[in-house]
Amino acid sequence: MKSPISLQKRLGLGLTLGMTLLWLGATVGAWLVVQHELNEAFDSALEETAQRILPLAVLEISNREAPREAQHVATLKVHKEYLTYLVRDELGRILMQSHDANPKIFNKQPGEGFTTTDKYRLYGASALRKTLFIEIAEPLAHRREAAREALFALLLPLLALIPISLLGTWLFVRISLRSVLAYRRALETRGAGDLSPINVARLPAEIDPLADAVNHLLERLRKTLEAERSFTANSAHELRTPLAATLAQIQRLRQEAPEGPLRLRAAKIENSLRDLARLSEKLMQLAKAEGGGLLSEAPQDLIPLLAHAVDEWHRSSGQRIELRLPAQRSVYSAIDPDAFGILLRNLIENALKYGAVDQPVEVSLTDQALLQVINAGPAVPEAVLQRLTERFVRGTSEASGSGLGLAIAKTIVLGVNATMALASPATGREEGFEVSVQFLCLPG
Ligand SMILES: Nc1ncnc2c1ncn2[C@@H]1O[C@H](COP(=O)(O)OP(=O)(O)OP(=O)(O)O)[C@@H](O)[C@H]1O
Ligand SMILES: [Mg+2]
Numbered sequence: 001m002k003s004p005i006s007l008q009k010r011l012g013l014g015l016t017l018g019m020t021l022l023w024l025g026a027t028v029g030a031w032l033v034v035q036h037e038l039n040e041a042f043d044s045a046l047e048e049t050a051q052r053i054l055p056l057a058v059l060e061i062s063n064r065e066a067p068r069e070a071q072h073v074a075t076l077k078v079h080k081e082y083l084t085y086l087v088r089d090e091l092g093r094i095l096m097q098s099h100d101a102n103p104k105i106f107n108k109q110p111g112e113g114f115t116t117t118d119k120y121r122l123y124g125a126s127a128l129r130k131t132l133f134i135e136i137a138e139p140l141a142h143r144r145e146a147a148r149e150a151l152f153a154l155l156l157p158l159l160a161l162i163p164i165s166l167l168g169t170w171l172f173v174r175i176s177l178r179s180v181l182a183y184r185r186a187l188e189t190r191g192a193g194d195l196s197p198i199n200v201a202r203l204p205a206e207i208d209p210l211a212d213a214v215n216h217l218l219e220r221l222r223k224t225l226e227a228e229r230s231f232t233a234n235s236a237h238e239l240r241t242p243l244a245a246t247l248a249q250i251q252r253l254r255q256e257a258p259e260g261p262l263r264l265r266a267a268k269i270e271n272s273l274r275d276l277a278r279l280s281e282k283l284m285q286l287a288k289a290e291g292g293g294l295l296s297e298a299p300q301d302l303i304p305l306l307a308h309a310v311d312e313w314h315r316s317s318g319q320r321i322e323l324r325l326p327a328q329r330s331v332y333s334a335i336d337p338d339a340f341g342i343l344l345r346n347l348i349e350n351a352l353k354y355g356a357v358d359q360p361v362e363v364s365l366t367d368q369a370l371l372q373v374i375n376a377g378p379a380v381p382e383a384v385l386q387r388l389t390e391r392f393v394r395g396t397s398e399a400s401g402s403g404l405g406l407a408i409a410k411t412i413v414l415g416v417n418a419t420m421a422l423a424s425p426a427t428g429r430e431e432g433f434e435v436s437v438q439f440l441c442l443p444g
Contacts, residue, residue: 008177012170019169020162027154034150042143043114046123049083050136057087057134058127061095085136086110095132106135116140179203183211195222225290233287236280243280247273275400282404285342286391289408294339294415299332299442302340306365309344317352317361324364331369333439335416343412346405347435351375353399354433369441374434380424388422413437 081100088094088110094103105120110133115122121143124135183200190198197215250273254266303325310323351361355375362374380388380395387393389410394403406422413420418439426432 007180008170008173011173012166015169015173016162016166019165020158023158023161027158031147031151031154034154035147038146038150039143042121042138043123046083046114046121046136046138047125050085050123050125050134053085053136054087054125054127054132054134057096058132061087061132082142083136083138085134087132087134090131090133101137105137110135176204180207183207195219195225229287229291232283233291236284236287239280240277243273243277247277275402279402279404282402282408285346285408286404286411289339289342289411289415292415294336294412295334295417296336297334299334299444300337300340301330301332301444302335302365302369302371302439303330305337305340306344306363306371309341309348310363313345313348313352320352320360321348322360322362324362326365326367328367330444331365331367332442332444333369333416333418334442335412335418335439339412339416343409343437346409347373347437350405350435351433353401354395354397369439371437371439372434374426374432376429376432379431380433382424385422385424389420409435409437416440 081098084098084101084105086094086098086101086103086106087096090110092109097103105117107115107122107124110126111124112126112133113124115124119140120137121140122135122137124133126133179200179202183198183203186198186200195218197218198211200211203211247270250266250270254263254270257263257266307323307325310321313321348361348363351363351373352375354377355361356377359376362372364372364374384395388395389406391407392403393407394401410420416439418437420438421436423434423436424432426434
């Protein structure tokens with residue numbers, strides 16, 4: 001599956017990229033206008049200069065003794081000329097030229113108006129009824145440099161503005177999406193069994209209906225689950241009395257029946273009824289585990305709860321349980337004592353039922369609130385182990401059971417924000433089965 005695209009990243013990059021492109025477009029536009037205006041200013045200066053020099057040249061040439069002779073204009077000070085000019089007659093003979101002027105760069109035939117060559121911009125004007133022409137040349141390099149510098153001056157601020165706008169957009173988008181992120185966190189951090197409505201203030205108008213829809217859905221889900229649970233709990237409860245009555249009747253029937261097939265049949269029915277009673281008891285436990293209310297308001301000391309539960313089993317199991325408690329006096333966690341009792345009952349029952357009969361069952365609690373129930377016996381294959389916490393899933397054992405014990409344990413563990421891990425073989429051994437439950441350890 002493709003990983004979803006972050007809205008924040010998309011908006012941040014998209015906005016900055018779009019803005020940068022627009023800026024670049026605007027800069028290029030501004031640069032073209034500046035270039036045009038610069039050219040106009042340069043052209044006007046060129047034209048002005050030609051118009052200034054021309055009358056002086058006419059005067060000078062007409063005052064000469066031999067007017068048709070070429071003459072270099074002497075300079076007062078040695079310098080490199082920026083503008084050069086030629087004064088020619090209508091046939092193109094040079095009558096006067098500035099001292100740096102190179103005749104090759106000018107048009108062959110004198111003319112009027114602006115012309116452009118590879119390297120020069122030329123302007124021509126005439127006097128004395130088009131018998132005298134002046135042509136003035138300006139190198140284009142100068143204009144190009146001016147245009148280049150204008151472009152740099154326009155682009156340079158962008159270098160600083162782009163990162164600032166990226167940062168600004170990113171921050172702005174982040175602030176705008178803050179409530180959406182808070183909503184996501186609220187969804188992520190809630191426990192698996194928490195179906196209460198999610199309330200996050202000031203969600204954007206686009207997300208708000210979505211959050212409403214999610215809340216409606218949660219509400220419907222909660223009602224459906226509650227109905228299912230109360231049905232399970234009620235039916236299990238309602239079954240209890242008739243089951244107990246029938247069991248008593250069948251026991252009496254078995255005792256009263258003569259030795260033979262009738263008594264055997266009565267014994268079979270009695271066993272089936274016991275299984276049924278156990279199943280209804282497990283269903284009630286599951287309904288309680290799923291019904292919530294597994295967290296206690298005040299932290300509970302797990303040590304006396306554990307000691308009490310183990311004590312109960314001790315009597316019925318013939319002292320097979322080895323209990324190891326932490327050196328510390330108390331270990332606190334927020335779990336409802338009834339739920340803790342159900343959890344322990346299921347884990348210890350399993351260990352006694354499926355563990356090797358001649359070996360003890362180890363029950364231990366550390367001061368970090370790690371509960372472990374370990375028994376000996378053949379290891380369970382990994383593939384089977386993975387699915388044992390699902391409802392009605394059983395291993396290969398011949399012993400009777402409904403496959404709900406570990407599902408009940410898992411539901412309780414999830415409901416109190418603890419974690420449960422199954423291991424087989426048990427850690428550091430070659431066989432056996434180990435269940436570890438890590439509770440949230442609280443200060444007392
Ligand atoms: N301590 C254990 N040692 C070995 N196998 C176990 C242990 N605990 C559970 N199992 C295996 O996991 C299966 C599922 O256990 P779970 O407690 O969920 O159901 P169950 O014991 O079969 O029935 P129920 O507990 O509902 O009467 C068991 O059938 C058994 O094969
Ligand atoms: Mg069990």
